[in-house]
Amino acid sequence: MHDMTDEVLIWRASMVPKVGDYPFKRTPKVAFMFLTRGPVVLSPLWERFFKGYDGLFTIYVHSSDSSANVTVPEDSVFYGRRIPSKDVEWGKVNMIEAERRPLANALLDFSNQRFVLLSDACIPLFNFSTVYPYLINSKHNFVESYDPLAVVVTVQKWALL
Numbered sequence: 001m002h003d004m005t006d007e008v009l010i011w012r013a014s015m016v017p018k019v020g021d022y023p024f025k026r027t028p029k030v031a032f033m034f035l036t037r038g039p040v041v042l043s044p045l046w047e048r049f050f051k052g053y054d055g056l057f058t059i060y061v062h063s064s065d066s067s068a069n070v071t072v073p074e075d076s077v078f079y080g081r082r083i084p085s086k087d088v089e090w091g092k093v094n095m096i097e098a099e100r101r102p103l104a105n106a107l108l109d110f111s112n113q114r115f116v117l118l119s120d121a122c123i124p125l126f127n128f129s130t131v132y133p134y135l136i137n138s139k140h141n142f143v144e145s146y147d148p149l150a151v152v153v154t155v156q157k158w159a160l161l
Contacts, residue, residue, distance in 0.1 A: 028113035030135050033060045033102035036120040037090070040078055049124040050077045056132055058109055060102040064088035114138075 034040055040061060050057060059081040072079045083105045088098040099117060106112045114135040124131065 026111050027055055028136050029055070029109070029111045030057050030114045030116060030132060031060060031102075031106035031109070031112040032057055033062070033106055033115060033117050034120065035062050035064070035088075035095075035098055035102070035117065037064050038120075039063070039072070041120050042123055043072075043076065043078055045123055047077055049128055053128045053132070056128075058106065058112055060105050062088075062098055062102045064090065064098065 040046060050059075059077060061078060061082045062085045063082060064085070064087060072082075083102060085101065086094075086097070088094050102117070103115060106115055116135070
């Protein structure tokens, strides 16, 4: 949590290091950025997804209802992951600002190498050990990219678990 204004946050996040190589060993992480209306509704499912992979991901939660009093257990992966947010009207132009806030926060952590923007309705279709190497090793960007057949098959498998 920080008290930077949006302008300062975007300015800091846009700074590019002048050194090409990192002077120390780092583990590349995937930044999972959740845009929610309140708490992460499917958090038990995401807790299971992230379990055992500490240090390979970071989580940022932007809640559209900044006045919501969300209590997250201290042993949750979502504990302390809520970023400073502002009220957002879903489907309005201020959604762009809401999307920029978690991205700017994620850019402040130099270990974040890949960035995934999620809504509170998203669910993981594959386990973390499949998703992480796929994203980290990919040379492509994905925008709402999915195979509808794979989604149906995976959702049916998930329902059987």
